[in-house]
Amino acid sequence: MQNIRKQYPGVLALSDVNFDLRAGEVHCLLGENGAGKSTLMKVLSGAIKKDSGVILIDGNEVDFHSPADSQKAGIGMIYQDFKLVPELSVAENILLGNEPTKGKSPFVDYKKMNDIARASLAQLGEEISPTAIISSLSVAKRQIVEIAKALSKKVRIIAMDEPSAALTENELKNLFAVIKKLKQDGVGIIYISHRLEEIFEIGDRLTVLRDGKFIHSCNVAESDRRSLVGWMVGRELEQEYPKIELKRGEEILRIENLNAGILKDINLNVYRGEILGFSGLVGAGRSELARIIFGADRKESGSIYLEGKEIYPKSPREAIDLGIGLLTEDRNKYGLIMQMNVRENISLSNLHDVVKGLFINRSKENSVADKFTNDLRIKTPSIEQEVKNLSGGNRQKVVLARWLFTKSKLLIFDEPTVGIDVGVKYEIYNLINQLAKDGIGVIVISSDLPELLGISDRVAVMCEGKLTGVLSRSEATQEKIMTLATGGNLETAHG
Amino acid sequence: MVEQLPRSKKIKTIIGEFGITIALLAEIALFSSLSPYFFTADNILNVTLQTSITAIIAAGMTFVIITAGIDLSVGAMVAFSGVIATSVLKLDLPFSISFPLALLAGLAVGIFSGSLAGLFVTRFNITPFIVTLSLMTIWRGSSYMYTDGRPIWGFPEEFSFLGSGRVFGIPIPTIIMICVYIVAYTILKHTKFGRYVYAVGGNKEAARLAGINVNRTLLSVYIISGVLSAISGILLASRMNSGQPNAGLMYEMDVIAAVVVGSTSLFGGRGTIVGTFLGAMLIGILRNGLNLLNVGSYVQMVVLGVVILFAVLLDQMRMK
Numbered sequence: 033m034q035n036i037r038k039q040y041p042g043v044l045a046l047s048d049v050n051f052d053l054r055a056g057e058v059h060c061l062l063g064e065n066g067a068g069k070s071t072l073m074k075v076l077s078g079a080i081k082k083d084s085g086v087i088l089i090d091g092n093e094v095d096f097h098s099p100a101d102s103q104k105a106g107i108g109m110i111y112q113d114f115k116l117v118p119e120l121s122v123a124e125n126i127l128l129g130n131e132p133t134k135g136k137s138p139f140v141d142y143k144k145m146n147d148i149a150r151a152s153l154a155q156l157g158e159e160i161s162p163t164a165i166i167s168s169l170s171v172a173k174r175q176i177v178e179i180a181k182a183l184s185k186k187v188r189i190i191a192m193d194e195p196s197a198a199l200t201e202n203e204l205k206n207l208f209a210v211i212k213k214l215k216q217d218g219v220g221i222i223y224i225s226h227r228l229e230e231i232f233e234i235g236d237r238l239t240v241l242r243d244g245k246f247i248h249s250c251n252v253a254e255s256d257r258r259s260l261v262g263w264m265v266g267r268e269l270e271q272e273y274p275k276i277e278l279k280r281g282e283e284i285l286r287i288e289n290l291n292a293g294i295l296k297d298i299n300l301n302v303y304r305g306e307i308l309g310f311s312g313l314v315g316a317g318r319s320e321l322a323r324i325i326f327g328a329d330r331k332e333s334g335s336i337y338l339e340g341k342e343i344y345p346k347s348p349r350e351a352i353d354l355g356i357g358l359l360t361e362d363r364n365k366y367g368l369i370m371q372m373n374v375r376e377n378i379s380l381s382n383l384h385d386v387v388k389g390l391f392i393n394r395s396k397e398n399s400v401a402d403k404f405t406n407d408l409r410i411k412t413p414s415i416e417q418e419v420k421n422l423s424g425g426n427r428q429k430v431v432l433a434r435w436l437f438t439k440s441k442l443l444i445f446d447e448p449t450v451g452i453d454v455g456v457k458y459e460i461y462n463l464i465n466q467l468a469k470d471g472i473g474v475i476v477i478s479s480d481l482p483e484l485l486g487i488s489d490r491v492a493v494m495c496e497g498k499l500t501g502v503l504s505r506s507e508a509t510q511e512k513i514m515t516l517a518t519g520g521n522l523e524t525a526h527g
Numbered sequence: 528m529v530e531q532l533p534r535s536k537k538i539k540t541i542i543g544e545f546g547i548t549i550a551l552l553a554e555i556a557l558f559s560s561l562s563p564y565f566f567t568a569d570n571i572l573n574v575t576l577q578t579s580i581t582a583i584i585a586a587g588m589t590f591v592i593i594t595a596g597i598d599l600s601v602g603a604m605v606a607f608s609g610v611i612a613t614s615v616l617k618l619d620l621p622f623s624i625s626f627p628l629a630l631l632a633g634l635a636v637g638i639f640s641g642s643l644a645g646l647f648v649t650r651f652n653i654t655p656f657i658v659t660l661s662l663m664t665i666w667r668g669s670s671y672m673y674t675d676g677r678p679i680w681g682f683p684e685e686f687s688f689l690g691s692g693r694v695f696g697i698p699i700p701t702i703i704m705i706c707v708y709i710v711a712y713t714i715l716k717h718t719k720f721g722r723y724v725y726a727v728g729g730n731k732e733a734a735r736l737a738g739i740n741v742n743r744t745l746l747s748v749y750i751i752s753g754v755l756s757a758i759s760g761i762l763l764a765s766r767m768n769s770g771q772p773n774a775g776l777m778y779e780m781d782v783i784a785a786v787v788v789g790s791t792s793l794f795g796g797r798g799t800i801v802g803t804f805l806g807a808m809l810i811g812i813l814r815n816g817l818n819l820l821n822v823g824s825y826v827q828m829v830v831l832g833v834v835i836l837f838a839v840l841l842d843q844m845r846m847k
Contacts, residue, residue, distance in 0.1 A: 328736060349738040358736065366736055369729035371796035380726060381737045383719040391717040434737070 036075055036085035045071045047244045048085070053189060053220040058211060060231045060252065061224045063241035064264055064453035069224050072241070073191050076222075077109045078102040089189075108182030108190040116166050116174060116181075123149035123162035126181045152180045156210050171314070172203035179210060190214065191222040194451070196230055201481075201514065202313070208234050226451065228257055229482065242266055265455040273486025274458065276465045280489070281305040283340070284442055284473035285325070290334030292324055293317075294497035298334070302442065302473045307464060309488030310477040312517050316494040318477045319361055322444045326358040327351035338442065352381055357435030359428070361446040361477075367431045368419050375401035375415040377430050382438045404433035408463065425456030432463065442473040449483060461487050481510050495519045546841050547789065547805045554809060558816035565819055572698060578811030579700035580605070580759045580766075581778055582804065585785040586711040587755035589803045590748040592786050593715075594728040595795025596648065596655035598749065601756040601782055603666035604640055605775025608633040608760030610670050613770030616682035626686065633761045634754060640666060641753025645746030655749075663779070670772035679770035690766030700762050707755065712800040724748060728795030784831075785810055788838040809838070 036049045046068045053059050061069050074080045076087065078096025086093050089105060096102045099109070116125050123146045124131075132144040149162035158176045166174060175195060182190055196204050211221055211234055223235060231238060235252040240263040248263045261272065281304030290298040295317050302308050310318045323329045325336060327345030335342050338354055345351035348358075360366035368377055378401050379386050386397040401415040408429045412422055419427055428448060435443055445464065449457045464487060468474045478484045484491055491508045493501045493516035500516040515522055559566040584601045591598045612633035616625050640662060647658040692699045715721040723744045726734040735741045759778075764770045789806030791798025813834060817827045 326736075347738075347740070348736050349740060352738040360733075360736060365730070366733050369726045369733055369737075369796065371729040372725065376722065376725075380722070380734075380739070383722060387719055391713075392719065392722065438738075 036072065036082050036087075045244050046075070046082075049241065049244070049246045050249075051239055051246075053222060055188070055218045055220050056215050057236040058215060058221045058223050058234050060235040060238040061222055061241065062231065062238055062260065062264055063247075064455060067241040067264070068244040069241055070193060071244075073109065073193060073222065073224070076102065076189075076191065077107060103185055106186060106188035108185060108187035110175075110178050110182055110190065110192045110195055116178060118167040119165065121163050121165055122153075122160055122169070122177050125166055125177060126152060126162075126184050128181070130185070148184065149180070152184045153177075155183060156180055156213075157206070172199050175199060175203075175207070176210075179207075183214075187219060189220045189222070191224070193224045194226065195223075196225055196227060199314075201479075202518075204230070226454075227480065228260055231260070232257075240264055261454050265453075272454070272458070273483065274461050274465060275487060276469065278305050278307070278465075278468050278489060281471055284338065286337040286340075287321075287325075288335045288337070290321075290324070290331055290336065292329065292331040292334075293320060295320055295324070295331075296497045298499050300492060300499060300502075302475060304471045304473050305468050306489040307468050307474045307476060307487055309484040309491040310475060310494065311479075311481065311484055311491055311513050312494035314479065315496075316517065317497040318494050319446055320497075321494075322358055322446055322475070322477060325351070325442075325444065326356055328358070352438055352440075355439065355441035357438060357440035357443045359431050359435065359443070359445045359448055361450075363424075363427055363431055368427055370420040371418065373416050373418050374405065374410065374412050374422070374430055377419050378404055378415075378433045378437055381434050385437070400437060401433075404436060408433055408436075409459065423453070423456070425452040425460065428452060428456075428460060429463075432460075436467075440472065442475070443467060444475045444477070446477045447479065448476060449478070449480065457483075481513060484513070485510065493517050547802060547809065547838065550838065550841070551805055551809050551812070554812055554816070558812065558819070562816065562819040565816060570815070570819075572696070572701065574808075574811050574815045575701040575704065576698040577815060578807055579698070579704040580763050580775075581781045581785065582704050582807035582811070583700075583707050583759045583762075584752070584756050584778065585782045585789075585803050585807050586707050586800060587748075587752035588782050588786050589711070589789070589791055589798055589800055590715070590724055591655070591752050592728075592783075592791050592793060593724050593795060593798045594745055594748050595731075595793075596728075596745070596748065597659060597783070597793075598644065598752045598756075599656065599659040599779045600640060600644065600662035600666055601752060602775040602778035603663045603670065604637060604753060604756035605760035605763055605778055606670040606772055607640075607666040607673075608636045608757035609764035609774050610674050610679055610770035610772055611636050612761045613679040613682060613686075613764050614673070616686055617679060622683045622685055625683075629686075630761060633757050637753040637755070637757025637760075638750055639753070640756075641750035642746065644753070645749035648749065649742040649745050667772075674770065674772045676772060678772070680768065684768075686765050687768045688765070690762045690764070690768075700766070703758070703762065707758070708800060708804050715800050720744070720747065725796060728797075730796070781810060784835050788835055806838075809834070 036046050049068065049072060051072065063069050071080070075082045077099050078101045079099050088094070094105055117128065126149045127145050132141045132148065133139060134141045146162040153160050153162070156176055156179060160169070160173055160176065166177065169177070195207060199207060214221060225231065231252060237249065237251050238255065239249040240247040240260070242264060283301055284304045285302040287298050287300040298321060312318050320329065324331050327347050327350050337343065343354055345354060345356070364370065369380065375397060379397050383392060386393055386400060398415065404410070405412065405415055410426050410429045410433065412426060419430055422430065449460055452460065464474055464476065476484070476487065485508055489505050491503045491513060492499060493503070493513055495517050496519065500519065501522065503512060512522060555566070564570055588598055588601065612629040615629040615632045618625055644658050644662055647653050648655050689699060694702060715724065723734070723739050726737065726739055727741050727744045731741055760775065763774055785807035786798070786803050787793065788809055789799070789802030789804070791802060810831065813831060814827065817830060
């Protein structure tokens with residue numbers, strides 16, 4: 033791809049970007065959100081039209097007007113947000129638009145369809161029933177189906193946009209095995225990810241974009257973490273995970289013998305002024321525990337104490353009034369009201385404090401929104417901007433602002449930095465540090481191990497609904513956490 | 528970081544914000560030039576009187592639709608509250624007692640219907656479309672059963688004052704409509720409850736996790752819709768001086784059209800009371816103007832459909 037240029041109203045999304053891909057290599061495309069990675073991929077797929085520049089495949093210029101054109105040319109796309117129809121079966125999805133028919137009749141040959149689907153899944157070493165309904169599959173399995181769908185069309189180039197965002201470590205290993213297999217078959221792979229470790233593990237070459245401009249391209253072996261981050265944010269970050277010395281205060285939360293659903297006999301203490309990390313595989317019960325503390329789900333037995341007093345939150349409202357805040361895993365789906373603006377999203381959980389008599393006092397609400405927008409450095413044209421127009425990091429800050437305005441004593445962050453730029457991540461870590469320093473109890477659930485190790489004072493590990501261990505900052509290592517998270521025993525593993 | 532809106536988007540936003548006002552003005556200009564009687568104080572008051580019945584219901588419907596719901600039972604509720612209220616007037620009581628009793632009975636029916644709808648939508652998680660579709664036939668059937676299919680009439684003349692009387696020359700239904708819109712506007716724009724209505728419609732689960740009592744909010748919007756339908760039902764019965772079991776037939780369509788033309792999203796989370804008011808007026812004026820021009824009722828239906836379609840198309844263009 034040479035000198036690709038794409039102008040959107042008001043923004044130059046791509047400014048003369050060059051990108052090349054060789055057969056059988058993994059070329060990582062890096063950059064912060066809005067750097068132009070997705071736009072470049074959309075140009076490649078024909079989903080959007082470039083303003084200028086040329087795309088060459090095997091030296092021949094191609095011009096795609098629609099995704100169907102690029103598919104015919106052997107380009108497969110795996111998007112961040114899956115393009116699967118949840119109500120249809122695996123096979124129906126894989127062959128969507130390419131259904132085999134019985135002879136020349138218009139009737140779908142389901143047997144053939146399932147056979148083809150089974151074959152392309154087997155190619156990935158996956159055992160997923162072709163007749164399973166997509167909505168019944170885990171996110172990781174859906175990812176595999178998405179890949180199988182791309183592969184079912186004889187691809188020569190495959191672009192993966194954040195394929196790992198929803199995967200656990202094990203599933204990621206499988207994905208990498210698949211990628212290696214594709215490489216051997218001579219498929220060129222474009223790999224987009226925010227997780228830098230993955231780049232070093234799987235990438236051959238890399239290209240960094242920033243603000244729609246080409247910044248740097250080199251072999252992965254010639255780069256390191258620090259230089260990558262530098263290219264991406266355009267300045268040197270002191271360190272990726274800022275950590276400040278915190279003084280652990282008195283206990284804020286205590287959980288005793290808690291049982292609910294998959295959660296079995298959980299005992300846990302959280303203290304003021306510390307950051308408690310929560311690790312575990314997806315489905316280990318971390319989010320479930322958070323939802324119970326927050327009153328979104330009910331416990332079956334056991335006790336929860338906040339500041340030494342037993343609490344029984346039966347709804348989020350009650351938990352909020354007790355001083356608990358939850359930054360949900362999927363902030364777009366469960367955190368924000370997209371149609372509302374920054375101001376309305378910030379005040380939503382505590383309108384009580386901006387109401388005068390019967391009515392909302394707009395000047396008071398404005399000053400609250402202004403204050404948090406400034407304090408948290410939320411980048412927005414104004415507090416009247418709808419949150420759907422903000423970037424992921426700024427959206428997360430809006431959610432955080434909401435919980436700060438409710439004066440939470442205990443904040444639970446569930447995957448706080450998923451899909452957020454390196455630069456803004458750093459700011460979020462600093463904010464979390466500041467909260468802990470101010471005496472708020474902080475729980476951070478994260479599947480990003482380096483992040484968890486970088487910011488936590490203690491790390492609690494869960495496996496299949498049980499709390500398998502709590503490690504202090506000095507004890508915790510990736511290996512120990514993974515051992516505990518997969519149900520292993522530390523003594524036997526390291527003794 | 529201030530981002531400038533591109534000019535084309537600005538223009539679209541302006542069309543979106545004022546589009547319906549422009550359409551309304553164009554419509555008024557058109558009818559004024561075609562009919563000398565159209566732009567007279569008399570006729571304008573007449574339009575507001577004719578529109579008031581559906582406009583009052585549309586205010587309630589706006590609340591429901593902003594929560595991503597729908598209330599199809601409003602037309603049947605007009606009939607049912609009308610026959611219930613008028614039947615109370617027929618009791619052998621002095622008017623000073625039977626009149627407030629009739630109002631209370633009519634409103635009680637509205638509250639009951641709204642509560643029922645809200646209950647089924649929240650507790651039993653049935654889609655609003657199905658719940659209110661059922662209630663629509665239930666109340667319509669109940670109206671016929673209750674009256675044996677015949678209108679209720681022959682009650683004190685004083686009752687007709689509500690629907691046909693005027694204060695300082697302004698029809699009482701018009702005054703009630705204006706009051707309803709002022710209150711609805713204030714609630715939706717300036718109260719916690721109003722904010723919750725938008726939040727629940729925008730994202731139910733996120734609203735719940737933000738500490739909003741979603742069920743209570745939903746229950747409330749259906750009760751509001753039921754009560755406003757009942758008010759309209761009583762006004763209509765008073766205007767017709769009888770309780771008609773077939774009153775308000777197909778009103779739900781006019782009401783939903785007014786709300787949608789007023790650019791409230793059927794997907795929830797967006798909408799304004801002012802928009803609904805303008806939407807109701809746009810449709811009311813269209814009806815009135817076509818009547819003045821002696822356009823037959825068959826043609827009117829077609830024109831109305833076309834206008835609704837274009838109004839929504841205009842709104843779609845703004846969203847893009």
